[in-house]
Amino acid sequence: MLGAWTDPSAAPAPKEAIDWAVDLARHGIPIETLLRAYRIGHGEFWQFWLTLLSARVDDPSLLAETSAATSAYTFSYVDAALAPIIDEYLRERERLARRAQSLGEAELRRVLRGDAVDVGLASERMRYQLDRWHTGFIVWSDADDEIDDTQQLDRAGARVAEVLRGTESLIVPAGRSVLYGWVGSSRRHDGVIAHLDIDGVHVCVGSPGRGVAGFRRTHDQAGLARRVARLSTPVPAFLDYRDCAVVALLCDDVDRAREFVAEVLGDTLERDDADRLLDTVSVYQHEGLSLSRAAERLHVHRNTVAYRVRRVVEASTENDGDSLHLRVAVELAKIVGPVADGGHRREA
Known part of the structure; x- marks a missing residue:
């Protein structure tokens, strides 16, 4: 291409390079690694090219002019070739993420239904360890603005997970204005949250439970607490199932x-x-x-x-x-x- 001075911006990405990018995406290698590989390759090629130029061009002015022109050329080439490579990498990552999310959501539904599941496989698909202690919670909002509502719920869900002090968390949308969440830890946390008031949202929490059955039970309890909260006037900002268990059963x-x-x-x-x-x-x-x-x-x-x-x-x-x-x-x-x-x- 340099010999014919072909337009570098029209350079097609090599099929092998695209296949390699897709392979990196499938192995979970970050895009920064791909970009760094191209920076290294560009640097190696440029040193090789300068060596060739220096061996053939004696005139310093001509060498400087040629170096500048070919430097701009190679940068333009790399930019053009990288664009479709990056696109394919991101498309593959998105496809894998959708597949993983779909598998995770399907596995979550199975767990909540009470189906028999393989704990290891379910944990892998949900990206959350089921063989431990869990505290379930539900966050919801009565806001009318869907965009602000979603952002507010996300912040609230993260805040609740932080307050509940788990070593990992699972938070999933359960509707336009509702989030389901769990925090997991290796040991039981029985501490009661005395007060959790997040503007514009309501939070209900279940009691700690262990393993798959505990994961499901604490979620069900959070749901019962939410039912009691929504019957109350005014609706409380926070309600722990342990504070309304009897009423939840009675109503x-x-x-x-x-x-x-x-x-x-x-x-x-x-x-x-x-x-x-x-x-x-x-x-x-x-x-x-x-x-x-x-x-x-x-x-x-x-x-x-x-x-x-x-x-x-x-x-x-x-x-x-x-x-x-x-x-x-x-x-x-x-x-x-x-x-x-x-x-x-x-x-x-």
């Missing part, structure tokens, strides 16, 4: 739960101060039926606590402020409590 059938609450609590839910009365009873129950401790937590007089508890008990079907039915009804009322006009949840 599996929301309509039946509302019927139960209405039957047990009676006229209490029709009162304007229903929320305050039920909150007082809940604190009273959680404080072991101690009027003094409940009053201290609520910053009211113990007689006020006694009065509120009595009003709820008198309106209910129960005779005891500590009865199982009343405890359940009070907890459920916070989430699914009906009103007298047809069982709709109370407005906050």
